[in-house]
Amino acid sequence: MPNEVKGLNEECGLFGIWGSTNAAQLTYDGLHSLQHRGQEGAGIVSNNHGEFKRHRGLGLLAEVFADPAKMAHLTGTAAIGHVRYATAGNHGVENIQPMLFDHPEVTQFALAHNGNLTNADQCRQELSALGVEFQATSDSELLGELVQTSQAPQFIDQLKASLNHVRGGFAYLMMTPTMMIAALDPNGFRPLVIGRMDDGAIVICSETCALDQVGATFVRDVEPGELIIVNDDGISVDHFTTDTHLAICSMEYIYFARPDSIIRGVSVHEARKRMGATIAKEAPVDADVVIGVPNSSLSAAIGYAQASGIHYDMGMIKNQYVARTFIEPTQAKRARGVSMKLSVVKSVVAGKNIVLVDDSIVRGTTSQYIVRLLKRAGAKSVHVRIASPVLKFPCYYGIDIQTTKELIGANYTVDQIRDQIGADSLAYLSVDGLVNAIGPLNDSENHGLCTAYFDGQYPTPLYDYQAGFDAEVARLGLYEGAN
Ligand code: SF4
Known part of the structure; x- marks a missing residue:
């Protein structure tokens, strides 16, 4: 069933590439195969020797980049891109990613996010108290703002501290002038994979179908808690936490992911x-x-x-040809x-x-x-x-x-x-x-899967959502005999 008809929507798709003379076009092609993960907006940021160029807009990827001049503008040898469906925040272009942030050490960074933070309200309040004025209304900006306000000495430390501050489901893809960075939440709710092109360029994206689309070979899944850093020297693996517990979303297998994708070794x-x-x-x-x-x-x-x-x-x-x-x-x-x-x-x-x-x-x-x-x-x-x-x-x-x-x-x-x-x-x-x-997927109690949609066994505390969930449970109690 098409997502927009059933009303059950994945938040986003991510694609990034480092070290390719065709970076923006390959990002477009990769995002095209991830369009099922979000049809509301799309954006690409390219990196030309440290100079960032961005185009983003509302609609399907092909609509956002219908004017060839928009792609031609995205020069450089690295790029990250995003397709969006909104679960949090309004539907305006300011929420279309990647988002851009200035930074005193790395000069600037671009950020794209797939998932939903469960402590976004709390983070927003803390940041507001520090005087932060938000660019947009979605959760996705929060990590960038946390990095900018972090007291840690260096960018990577600031990023690790910020990743440990946010809660919930997140796969982040980021880019500075000198590196591409990926991070996956401690439960690994969303799929995120690494691939390599024949010319050595490194790809990180939401699903393996996007690797196939651009001709990249699968290297491995990003693991929960990992911070993958890609630069001109290759890939290095760091961690923002080792306190992890795999609980990948079972709905990815049931409904969201494309059938030609392989998630954690499972077709x-x-x-x-x-x-x-x-x-x-x-x-x-x-x-x-x-x-x-x-x-x-x-x-x-x-x-x-x-x-x-x-x-x-x-x-x-x-019928494939019906307007959205x-x-x-x-x-x-x-x-x-x-x-x-x-x-x-x-x-x-x-x-x-x-x-x-x-x-x-x-x-x-x-x-x-x-x-x-x-x-x-x-x-x-x-x-x-x-x-x-x-x-x-x-x-x-x-x-x-x-x-x-x-x-x-x-x-x-x-x-x-x-x-x-x-x-x-x-x-x-x-x-x-x-x-x-x-x-x-493993021999833990939850078998490495989140099945909360079906059994209410949430793998994490719910933070901002706990009160709402308690109300739902109270209401569900009314129907206990009916379930
Ligand atoms: S399985 Fe878990 S992460 Fe996936 S849709 Fe259900 S509650 Fe959300």
């Missing part, structure tokens, strides 16, 4: 196929054909079909977006008992619409299988659902949801099934 496509295969075993059904909701559910639908022995067919198609509907993501716009984006292949579904595989249900309106479409096209019955557990809890680490009011799974039982969406049956993948489908 996203293969993990989704295993999720589909597992729900086929957990909730079998007698049916004639398996179909998936395009595009992010197709891998899971293939897995379901392979495990169940029921044949897979292309029962729905997605996300800028004001209202329910009415989403509904219209779904109707323009999805169509049923009647010959596949008419007179058949259908297994409809989807990756998640957020509000339920999209599922209701799709089931209706299938029945209108003559489906005898529609059995919905969701290749992820029930979404019940808010996410505070970089996804834009921060209240359970929006989540149908937090407010109704599975049977009630089945009735609301008009399906003949409905089943979700279990949390254990999800963890095993991804493949436990």
Whole structure:
């Protein structure tokens, strides 16, 4: 399902390169393959012998850089870039990254951020008390301001102190005139990878699909707590903390990442196929054909079909050429977006008992619409299988659902949801099934994964969000019997 229709949005995508004569163009190409992580705005900063040049704007990458002069302006042998979807801050161009900061030692630095800070309010108050005037309203600026106001003696120490001050989910990509720097939060909520071009240029980006796009070879994942520094001498590894506990976002595997990406050694496509295969075993059904909701559910639908022995067919198609509907993501716009984006292949579904595989249900309106479409096209019955557990809890680490009011799974039982969406049956993948489908990433209690969306087991304290979460829990208690 296209992100802007489902209303479940990743915050951002990052791409940076050091040591290439084609730095800005490769950054553009890399960001293009990360467009699924953010469609609201894009920006690139290039580094020409220490002189920074920036272009940024609202919209898709191709729209922001439609004028060739904008790319031609971005000269130099290093660049970092960003595609954005806002989870915090308003939708103005001042929040489009990378952001630029002056600094007495390194002269200036550029900064791009993927994630969401859980102590942003507290940091903002502290910085305001120091007289800081903010450039923008998003969280992403805070690290830069913390560096600028740090009392530590040197830039790298200031950066380490600041990284230890912020909390929550963060993957940062930064650039000074003489180095590119990447840092990942102590839980490693977001993916971040290092690659190398044939000519020796170093790439750091959100997903391996961007390495493939520019022809870079995967070197390794950035580890939680690491500070990766790239300069003309190569890569060096430092740490801002060693107190780390991997909890990578399981929604990256379920929905956000591109299926051709590999996250921490696990192919996203293969993990989704295993999720589909597992729900086929957990909730079998007698049916004639398996179909998936395009595009992010197709891998899971293939897995379901392979495990169940029921044949897979292309029962729905997605119109790729519909204008974006996300800028004001209202329910009415989403509904219209779904109707323009999805169509049923009647010959596949008419007179058949259908297994409809989807990756998640957020509000339920999209599922209701799709089931209706299938029945209108003559489906005898529609059995919905969701290749992820029930979404019940808010996410505070970089996804834009921060209240359970929006989540149908937090407010109704599975049977009630089945009735609301008009399906003949409905089943979700279990949390254990999800963890095993991804493949436990380590032998810790949480298997290296964050599953808080499903089980409320947040890997960190919630800081600014604790009071809101407590209120959600109190409210959820009202529905305890219904869940
Ligand atoms: S709460 Fe959910 S969406 Fe947020 S980081 Fe954890 S698994 Fe991902």
